[in-house]
């Protein structure tokens with residue numbers, strides 16, 4: 104069995120598809136594309152497939168990853184990419200297919216961080232901070248020693264210091280002056296935080312409560328942790344042949 | 345539409361359950377360039393997406409319509425209760441999945457009607473679309489609302505909500521109707537005149553062109569066309585040759601898990617059996633089979649185009665398909681190569697089917713299913729269920745020896761001419777199967793655990809076009825008494841610990857009977873229930889019996905008249921103007937034979953001249969054999 108890593112996007116309407124259904128979608132797409140995928144044994148064999156950190160419903164992405172076991176010793180990676188794209192729906196595009204070294208950790212276990220780009224939905228932006236205030240909040244947060252976020256769910260509540268899990272945080276504008284908040288944050292299995300936590304925390308500094316469904320979030324990429332503590336794109340682990 | 349080409353805003357999509365139900369964009373869904381389109385046809389299954397998407401009939405018609413270059417066929421399903429509420433609050437119209445445009449803009453809204461309890465959902469669909477509920481209130485601004493499916497064989501309770509009903513199999517006449525529509529629109533014909541012209545096409549019933557008169561005792565006195573030239577009878581449409589017709593090669597593959605998460609292969613239509621309670625067995629006569637070659641060709645194309653990992657053979661009684669061994673031999677070999685599972689519902693349990701099941705299923709996980717429908721041999725003869733106790737016990741014994749331990753039994757309570765002994769027979773039969781297990785499998789060999797038998801009973805609902813269309817239904821109280829009797833019958837058995845019993849709701853069965861055999865006066869009841877907030881009546885969580893009983897009372901109608909009354913031979917039924925081939929005379933004779941417990945042979949053993957031979961198709965003597 105050869106292991107390959109597939110980077111794909113999730114844009115537009117398909118962002119409302121939940122993670123389990125994305126997995127089911129790929130099981131079928133791989134069959135439609137005629138990929139010689141490896142199967143587990145047993146009565147109902149399943150494809151050898153793992154996904155990196157699941158994306159929440161409603162989020163878009165340019166950097167989703169799936170590792171796949173295939174039967175070919177010397178796979179034609181370009182052809183796999185093309186046939187997957189030909190069998191896919193708009194919004195889910197295969198950006199790259201890489202062959203993984205034997206010793207590579209699987210997509211699920213090796214994710215350490217994710218980078219995101221966030222803006223406010225047009226129908227909500229009046230109730231959200233404007234560009235200047237956002238800039239100011241980010242600068243202010245950078246002077247603080249801790250960023251304590253109070254996370255409350257139906258059953259539990261706890262305080263998390265976001266600071267240690269944020270590796271990058273800044274604001275940028277596109278050609279129409281629309282601001283995007285960019286961040287790289289932890290998404291490992293043990294310490295992951297969500298981009299929404301950071302946004303809520305920042306707005307909380309000015310006592311602003313973000314309305315529901317106001318954040319338009321795009322994941323840009325996912326990273327694994329290098330030997331010297333550097334972040335390496337999941338896409339840079341494999342080889343092109 | 346928002347920037348993603350979706351009709352609903354992000355805010356709404358994020359605040360409802362399973363937004364995937366409403367976004368379209370599924371693999372194989374059909375998008376067409378609008379310049380070439382002359383007719384937009386929206387197919388609707390009036391239930392939630394996961395149910396509606398599983399329906400083969402829509403897939404066949406979707407494929408057929410979209411194979412016409414001038415037609416774009418799209419889909420719509422009932423919004424779930426959460427979105428329904430939001431749409432009403434915010435005045436959001438219902439939209440189709442492909443174009444994400446309002447349903448009202450389409451030329452046709454085709455609704456498939458598979459069960460009576462979805463009638464309130466039909467009103468939900470019309471209402472949310474902004475289409476007048478009453479057909480006679482509609483203008484050319486509204487789509488033509490056309491109904492199809494098994495419930496249209498008595499369309500009368502929902503007649504006023506539809507412009508047209510298509511009686512029979514959809515593959516045959518739609519092209520004619522679409523041509524007529526295009527011509528009428530080009531020529532500026534009135535909607536009324538278009539409907540009249542449509543009534544001239546065989547199989548099409550335009551309810552506004554007919555009128556019912558009633559006797560003092562509330563039965564029908566006369567049912568006839570109101571305009572000259574409208575046919576007095578509507579004959580169902582039948583596909584003669586199932587090998588040369590539409591079959592979806594590229595069915596739409598949903599993102600969410602649906603009831604049918606697999607390729608469905610219809611191997612034949614109709615049933616040779618003629619069980620006297622079964623409506624499908626009469627409606628779809630005569631039996632017509634698809635050829636093995638054509639089926640295999642189709643199934644591989646469908647697996648390639650969908651990527652499904654499972655295929656299911658579908659028919660009313662797959663064991664009666666004459667080429668089943670040949671089909672399965674070939675299918676099993678190929679599916680093993682492709683790592684595709686095969687599921688085989690509706691197989692009669694015998695040596696052959698057990699051998700096949702052993703090959704394709706995990707014995708530990710699957711169960712063996714019997715549908716004797718009645719607990720005693722006497723009553724099985726009454727209902728013409730050609731399954732004997734010997735068949736059942738030898739089938740279960742073979743299954744037990746083969747290692748199966750889970751058994752399911754389906755029965756109906758309240759059949760005509762049923763007595764208490766028949767009901768007690770259910771427990772006896774289940775106990776005999778359990779006894780077989782303990783005798784056949786010594787203790788040390790029970791590695792899969794002891795036997796577990798599940799007995800389920802539903803309540804009998806008399807349906808149009810069956811031998812029991814004259815029969816009275818039991819009252820709710822009588823149903824409940826029978827269910828308790830069945831339970832105590834099971835509880836008195838030696839092996840009762842191995843037998844689990846569950847039964848269906850009695851209230852819904854009675855309302856189902858009202859809707860199944862109702863006339864035009866019942867439509868007001870349905871409208872009132874809807875106005876009281878009734879939708880998703882097929883879902884027990886959303887079914888409120890009071891709503892139905894109160895609405896009946898407000899309309900001055902009596903449930904007893906529709907459900908609990910035995911009809912006499914001469915009575916004119918609301919559905920008598922429909923000709924399904926099978927004659928009323930044949931059915932009445934079956935009713936008489938039922939009373940005496942006399943069996944009727946199946947179509948393969950002997951033709952009983954039911955009348956369906958008029959179609960000259962399938963199994964009937966003298967039919968064209970392809």
Ligand code: SF4
Pocket residue numbers: 629630631946947950951952953954955956957958963964965
């Ligand atoms: S005409 Fe004869 S063979 Fe044909 S469906 Fe009727 S009983 Fe069966």
